[in-house]
Amino acid sequence: MFSWFKPDRRREKIREDRKHLEARARRLLKGYLSADGLRKQQYYEVIAGAAAACQPDVSDPTLENVQLAEAAAEAALKVVKGREPQAIDDNDQLAALITDAYATVAIAYRRASTAYTVDEEMQQLGTAAVHLLTMAISYTAAQADDVTDK
Numbered sequence: 001m002f003s004w005f006k007p008d009r010r011r012e013k014i015r016e017d018r019k020h021l022e023a024r025a026r027r028l029l030k031g032y033l034s035a036d037g038l039r040k041q042q043y044y045e046v047i048a049g050a051a052a053a054c055q056p057d058v059s060d061p062t063l064e065n066v067q068l069a070e071a072a073a074e075a076a077l078k079v080v081k082g083r084e085p086q087a088i089d090d091n092d093q094l095a096a097l098i099t100d101a102y103a104t105v106a107i108a109y110r111r112a113s114t115a116y117t118v119d120e121e122m123q124q125l126g127t128a129a130v131h132l133l134t135m136a137i138s139y140t141a142a143q144a145d146d147v148t149d150k
Contacts, residue, residue: 014119017110020080022125024103029128031100043101047136050076050101054109069113076106108133 032043056063056071063071079102086095110116111126 010115010118013110013115014122016077017107017115017122020077020084021103021106022122024080024100025107025125025129028097028100028104029125029132031097032132041139043097043132044136044139046097046101047104047133048140050079050098050105051108051133051137054079054102054105066113069109070115073106073109073113073115076102076109080106104129105133 028043028047032040035043051072054072054075056068056075080099083095083099083102107122107126108129111123111130116123116126
């Protein structure tokens with residue numbers, strides 16, 4: 001009966017994501033699309049590294065995929081927020097790329113946790129981030145397989 005009094009946590013997260021993540025993820029995705037083959041490989045490595053760093057501890061077998069995705073998104077958001085004060089000088093392209101990769105990972109995992117179902121624009125951005133994250137993880141796994149096969 002009084003459910004309309006409850007704050008909508010998804011909307012709060014979307015506002016926070018727009019503030020801290022959206023511009024950085026868009027910049028990374030645009031940079032990736034305009035990159036050549038060697039540069040794309042660098043994007044894959046940075047994104048896969050950010051994703052690996054954000055994986056939650058799965059010692060709790062009762063956690064579901066949505067909860068794991070949300071935990072990874074929160075971990076990536078925390079990194080972005082921590083790096084923001086240091087990012088005053090965005091002329092450091094590597095530092096900006098790393099921060100943008102964490103923002104993209106956060107958006108991808110937030111999309112996977114279904115947080116963007118009420119916002120079509122963020123859902124589309126999240127879908128693009130998920131695709132790039134999937135490609136990055138596949139690429140780095142294939143590279144690791146090539147190294148072990150030799």
